Amino acid sequence: MDKNYDPAKIEQDCYRFWEENGHFSPSGKGDPYCIMIPPPNVTGTLHMGHAFQDTIMDTLTRYHRMLGHNTLWQPGMDHAGIATQMVVERQLNAAGTSRQELGREKFLERVWEWKAQSGGTISNQLRRLGASVDWSRERFTMDEGLSAAVIEVFVRLHEEGLIYRGKRLVNWDPVLHTALSDLEVLSEEEDGHLWHFRYPLTGDSGRYLVVATTRPETMLGDTAVAVHPDDQRYSNLVGQSVELPLTGRTIPVIADDYVDPEFGSGCVKITPAHDFNDYEIGQRHALPMINIMTADACLNDEVPDAYRGLPRAEARNKVVADFEQLGLLEKVEDHRLKVPRGDRSGEIVEPLLTDQWYVRAEPLAKPAIAAVENGDIRFVPENWAKTYFEWMYNIQDWCISRQLWWGHRIPAWYDANGKCYVGRNEAEVRARNGLGAETKLRQDDDVLDTWFSSALWPFSTLGWPEKTPALSTWYPTSVLVTGFDIIFFWVARMIMMGLKFAGGVPFHEVYIHGLVRDEDGQKMSKAKGNVLDPLDLIDGIELETLVEKRTANLMQPHLRKRIEKATRKQFRDGIPAFGTDALRFTFLALATTGRDIRFDLGRVEGYRNFCNKLWNASRYVLLNTEGKDTPGDHEYSLADRWIRSRLAAALETARSNIQIYRFDLAARALYEFSWNEFCDWYLELSKPVLHGDADPAVQRGTRRTLTHCLEALMRALHPMMPFLTETIWQRVAPIAGISEATIIHQRYPEPSDFDRDPEAEAAIGWIRDFISGVRQVRGEMDIAPSRPVEVLLQDASAGDRQNAERHSLYLQSLARLSGIRVLAAGERPPPSATALHGSMKILVPMAGLIDPAAELARLGRKQAKTGKELAAGEKKLENPNFVSNAPAEVVAELRERVAALRETQAQLENQVTRVGELLDDNN
């Protein structure tokens, strides 16, 4: 083995070995365990959030595989309708052509070409992350099988009346020319204005109502003015009408609870065709809906000539100018308002009346709510169930049509009269409706929302609607691992669809993880320029390359300077290569409940060092065991028994925490065991045994313990850091008598594989305290570690003497002692520095080593510390309420502690006196 851990040398070979040998395939034996990957967008690349999520899923997958379960981690991607279409359109535009020029068929060919290329980026990233997905089962939402499932669901829902077509108000992207889901609309506060317009009252020249609006141009589509029914100021006007300026129309004044009398003038202009609230008011009052805009958000022919064809913004200016000219502009105020923008185009979304397809949500939501209420599905952490219910109780019908080309085309056909037929294909439609070849049918141009196919993902990937063995084996899946941001859009919809079509919940548990943020707590986004490619942490990246990467293809090029500056500041020397295992371990260590994670490079570095530590510990083990085995019995030393006991404890903690998704606690238990116990103490304790002339049977016991513990530790860590553990395991397993090719299918270690041994733990505790005591004196007195010292034991009990005798090999080696001498009762020791060990004193003679003044200072520090603790304890015991009310064992414990502290204090006092005398003598 190399002296230093170098992830680049092992990781990719390791993955290739696994993949080529089909090690990720389900075993076909044991309880089924299945995770569906939340399909990433085929157009994109995996960001830190994905890497975090994938690490968690892979850890669960590998863990359950090692528990002997029939484990499937199902990979795949979604087709990301809008995003993908946009990318390809941009490519076409750059090449001087367009989607329209190419035509639908040719365009789709181009998209498929792009998909082949782009999808490769993500699969490569997944491989580099060590994801043990079953590649042979990879699925894509536009695959034939999945498309068949989409059509089947659409048709069945339609047959049941749960899908309908209607003219409704939708979020319309005027650049991309499609409806958007709420998820694709981002509302941010922006500076705007509030314009106050005067609407003259009909038949009463000179009197008018004042309405306030943030969107003056929409007044051309007003069909009413509303006031609150209880508003005294206007009650006499309800039922009358106003003359809508610029249009020559007369519109009614109506009363509706929606109006807030406190805001503005208390009068609201109502534009049912261009505002969601107004739309509902329009419904309630049967108001006409006048759509005044085109798909480009320009004014259409419903408005007076002067405004026709104007873009929204220009129309706004002209309307305001015209009001001013007419003397109908009351005032203009500055106003902050939330502006909804399409997240892809960045353009302001226009509420627009269009023909769309909808899923009737309420009947589907009912059983989906029940499934969480009755515990069929459990959220982890549980809090998220609230978020889920919140949405489900207020669920709206779901607009599933999109005016795109890339996606599942809606299986509906129209005849010449516009009559609509739904069916699995044209032939079925004709057959069912008795339509002969003479009837011309035209398929709906629109496609379905990507989320519609994603909602079927847990069962469509397993072969539904066919009754496949995979479906019956792995559905319902075990757990869904995802972010909270898509509980509404994806999780809830999978539950509804799963219950409706697959005969049960799609998963039993939903593990919701936090968001990965940058070091300043900012959300990572391309626009902010603070995104990190997980591969850049794995392989490292030069500063210049990183700057280039972050500033390339910016939507808003003016941000370039700021991003570059921030990047140069944060990553002065670029990013070093940490390797996948370190990155994964970092994610897991930070995966606490319900909390976003701030990504901290320092943590990754720390865990990279941990990898190196494991690497070198293994090197030590191999160096001392490989080819060193000799036949004969073995005997376990105290240290052997101790480390086995500690390993059992660590395994217990690790296992129980993985079960409850506390990866941070599991990771920490194994980290602490590895570093603080196995490396810091056990390996050191093994040295005097192996390098000395110990009994060969004991040496065999130690070698055995070294290999067995390391081998088990590698298995315990494997789900978290797969590459390092596989590499080391393959070397150490044969020595432990295991002759198999890979760690992947080995059993996850159990606490009962090793014996708990309280006696050994106590004994090693004594030894550690002894060694630490000497080291403290050495450290604080600046005695060179290379210089052996002799220690004297004063007031040693029979047990102490026995321990010192029995464990002298350990003590001498780890504390670097030249000898241990027990002082006879009453024997006066030479001037010494002291370490207290229970009632025993470990004395390090000062002669030539220690400056009495320094020892005095050190004792002083100890006294202060002990004194403080003692005072607090005594104060508590003096409180009669405490003594009478606190549990007896708590009081007893405190009494003991205080007694011990008094003893310590007295001994320190003693030493201070003695050293003080020495100082006086010297003077």
Add this chain to the structure above:
RNA sequence: AGGCGCGUAGCUCAGUGGUAGAGCACUACCUUGACAUGGUAGUGGUCGGUGGUUCGAUCCCGCCCGCGCCUACCA
């Protein structure tokens, strides 16, 4: 406006009704034959503030301050 979460060492984060912990950073010493991506020892915290419950609160409860997110939005 409603909901959720957070506030613990300089930084990133664990944690518990009864002696406050880790990693990184920092200080001193050390290249001892697994590892300087290391070792040993150490410095560092009125656990956001304030009341209450309790013998005892960093932990439970109320209020306040600060931060973040989500949902609904005021035309």
